[in-house]
Amino acid sequence: MFTCWLRRVFALVSALLLVLAATTGVASAQAAPQIVWVAPNPGLLSTNAGAVAWSPSGTTVATGLLDRWMRMRQASNGAQTVAILQPHRSGGVVNLTFSTDGQYLAVGNQSGTGAFNVYRVSSGALLGTLVATIDATGILRFAPDAQLATSSAGILSLWRTTEVTVFSVTGSGYDKVTTARNLSPDGRLQTAATSKGTITIQRTSDGSTVRTLSGGTRPAFSPDSSLIADWTPNPNAITVRRISDGAVVRTFGTPGGADGGVLPRFTPDGARVVGSGYLPFVAPDGTWDQKGVIRFWRISDGALVTTYDQQTSLGVTTPVVFSPDGSRFLYGRYDGAFVAAITPR
Numbered sequence: 001m002f003t004c005w006l007r008r009v010f011a012l013v014s015a016l017l018l019v020l021a022a023t024t025g026v027a028s029a030q031a032a033p034q035i036v037w038v039a040p041n042p043g044l045l046s047t048n049a050g051a052v053a054w055s056p057s058g059t060t061v062a063t064g065l066l067d068r069w070m071r072m073r074q075a076s077n078g079a080q081t082v083a084i085l086q087p088h089r090s091g092g093v094v095n096l097t098f099s100t101d102g103q104y105l106a107v108g109n110q111s112g113t114g115a116f117n118v119y120r121v122s123s124g125a126l127l128g129t130l131v132a133t134i135d136a137t138g139i140l141r142f143a144p145d146a147q148l149a150t151s152s153a154g155i156l157s158l159w160r161t162t163e164v165t166v167f168s169v170t171g172s173g174y175d176k177v178t179t180a181r182n183l184s185p186d187g188r189l190q191t192a193a194t195s196k197g198t199i200t201i202q203r204t205s206d207g208s209t210v211r212t213l214s215g216g217t218r219p220a221f222s223p224d225s226s227l228i229a230d231w232t233p234n235p236n237a238i239t240v241r242r243i244s245d246g247a248v249v250r251t252f253g254t255p256g257g258a259d260g261g262v263l264p265r266f267t268p269d270g271a272r273v274v275g276s277g278y279l280p281f282v283a284p285d286g287t288w289d290q291k292g293v294i295r296f297w298r299i300s301d302g303a304l305v306t307t308y309d310q311q312t313s314l315g316v317t318t319p320v321v322f323s324p325d326g327s328r329f330l331y332g333r334y335d336g337a338f339v340a341a342i343t344p345r
Contacts, residue, residue, distance in 0.1 A: 032310035033294070033341035036328060037078035041336030043067055048317045049332020053096035053105070053163070058324045060121060062105055063338045064093025070107050072121060075323065078340060082124040086117070095165055099158040106130050106159065114166055115145075118153050127153045132166045137207025139190055140166055140181050162187060162221075180218065184225040189243065191219045191228070199230060201243060211246050218263050220319075223270045231262035231275065238264050238275050240299060252297045252304070259293060263319040267343070268326040272305065273297045276331055278315035292316040292333060296344055306344040313337065 041047060043065070051064035054075065061078075064070045070093050072082040084107075086093060091110025098105055104127065106116040114132040119125060128148025133141050142161050144154035152158075162183040170177050178195040189210065192200045199213040213219075216230030216239070227249060229240045236257040240249045252273065254262070262277035279293040292312025296305040313333035320331045322343065330340045 031306070031308050033308045033329075033339070033344070035311060036076075036340040036342065038311065038340075039063065039073060039078040039080075039338045041065065042080075043069065043336070047092070047336045048334050049336055049338060050092045050094045050110075050318065051096040051108075052318050052321050052330045052332050052338065053098055054321050054323050054330060055098045055102045055121070056100055056324055057102045060098075060102070061330055061338075061340070062096045062098070062107075063332060064096050064107065065332075065336055066092030066094075066110070067336075068092055068109070070096070070105075072105065072124070073338075075328075075340070078338070082119075082121075084119065084124050097160055097163040099153065100160060101158060104153045104158070106164070108164065108166075114168075116164065118148055120153070127151050130159060132161075132164070134166075134168060134181070135207070138192060138202060139204050139207050140183060182219070182221070184221045185223055186225040189221070189225060191221070193217060193219055193230075197232075201228065211243065213241070218319075220264050220266060222266045223268060227266070227270070229264040229266065229273050231264050231277075233260070238262065238273055238297065240273060250297070250299055250302050252295075252302065254295070255304070255307075259295075260290075261315065261317075263316075265319045265321075267296075268322050268324075271299060273299060274320045274329075276316035276318070276320050278334075279309060290314055294320060294331065311339055311341075 047065045047067040050066045053062040059075050061073050061075045068086040070084050071080050073080050086109050094110050095108025105119050105121055108116045116130040118127045118130055129145040131143055135141050148154040162185050166181045168179050180193045182191050190202045190204050197215045199216050199219050201210040215232040219228050219230040227240055228243055231238050236254045238252040260278050262275045265274045275295045278290050280290040283289045291309050292315045294308040298305050313335040315334040316331050317334050318332035320329050322329050329343050332338050
């Protein structure tokens, strides 16, 4: 569902940002990450990347497309090991998370039902469903269905539910509001980010509001759950705040204020913030164009460390995820391809 929103952002916001890029003379150094492998979209139909995940062992990655295909791959070379087409009418794959022991994979789809199909990594066998519900205080709760509860995959402590985004929709037409909920790594907090640009941080113990932020999208917690990062289109920037008192730690303004659809994430050590999205620009022939962009920012001094705008297609449509040791990162592109690369220093 979020990726559909992102595609609407491509259509609705690109024109305005392109004008801004033209008037401010936005330029970006041509740079490509140090590629480990690229896995092109194996299908015959055009589709976008919807989700990526890296297993705790570091040996397996999972990739999901909006054509409903989920694939598991060898992390070393991208070779496919398992391919599973999600159920009819489930929508594209927009959530992927491995169990803490790496034996199981939960797959969430655009249908927005809060149900995550759980598969055995070794065989691809469907074991049951992990179900997310929203309680009376607005907090996410997870439970296995009857089928999953009969296997070891139904043990809730195995699941990193903090890596799962759950969408809900209220209203219709112009009053329709989509809310994306995420738990903090320590499980004590939850963000509820609405399509209207409001982010509410709540305590999971009782649903009480800790803080409310305006204008941001797709917030991300730091690994130690002390910071939160979100991107705002106006002003075009990633803001990192301290959750305890709401103080702004850093504001990373995108060069020229032209980036679009930015998905912020922290590196595993919490020292940097990564933004993935797209950059609109005016080509030499005067036509409008865009390309994917990934930026690494250092929190300690606010420096823009690295910008990648090659091997990024028309846009990077998934957040960046990292290997367990942080040495590599993985992302999905607008053209349905997936890329693993060396994490810059």
